[in-house]
Amino acid sequence: MAEITAASVKELRERTGAGMMDCKKALAENNGDMEASIDWLRAKGLAAAAKKAGRTAAEGLVGVAVEGTKGAAVEVNSETDFVAKNEQFQDFVKAVSALALNANGDIDALKAAQYPGAGTVEEQLTANIATIGENQSLRRTRVLEVAEGVVVSYVHNAVAPNMGKIGVLVALESAANTDTLAGLGKQLAMHIAAANPLALDADGLDADMLARERAIAIEKANESGKPANIVEKMVDGTMAKFAKENALLSQLFVMDGKTPVADVVAQAGKEAGSPIVLKDYVRFQLGEGIEKEESDFAAEVAAAAGVKKDEPVA
Known part of the structure; x- marks a missing residue:
């Protein structure tokens, strides 16, 4: 050899x-x-597959899976929305969502996991790229788990069971009846899908994001021409409003538009006869944060024809 x-x-x-x-x-x-x-x-x-790997993959599917008191969410990307309707691609997302339950949010561990019947998850993804003909990527995963209670999943506008463009997990810790918790969890998950909170509570909001928001608020307040002490109060008020509107527990529940989510959970606990804690949540929206390439179709056609964009194609 x-x-x-x-x-x-x-x-x-x-x-x-x-x-x-x-x-x-x-x-x-x-x-x-x-x-x-x-x-x-x-x-x-x-x-x-390697040649396709340079192409932007911002479409695809978000998948969710729940087993007992544990839930997982994954995002698998493709280049076009058409692939999301492909049965092979959907089967892959379904299988990987289930495997993610044991990866504990570690994307590298998930890629190295044994895929049913054929090598690793990463090897199967490579095979899918070759057969489907588009770049694809396993972008991210998260897992939620409670010691007692439920983890509820929800997919907004599902294209197949447990798959769609927005996937949500809600972790409720409580000794309350499971059916009661599941109903509350479903409503909270729908709220999260619609309201897109940035953190569970105000303390969880990203410090860099808050700094940027404060800088904008200061600039706007300064334009008012008011004294510095008034400007400071205006900025503090703006930041308090921002935190209230973007932290899940202080957001107004979309089901009634007036009750903070924290109060909804507390009231549900009273009615169930056992305290309920909204421990955590996950919200994956397909392609969020991915910078998509803007294609100039006219230029592509002209290039294929060997002429400049504004010249006639004879």
């Missing part, structure tokens, strides 16, 4: 764009023959 050197692995990787371990395996399978290794990677779909 030919010796597989670091230089040959590097060359193969540069020529195909495939992963280092895939290149090493290809050379081993082909006795170090570079061209045969390239063909081997192409046949496996690995070279093609």
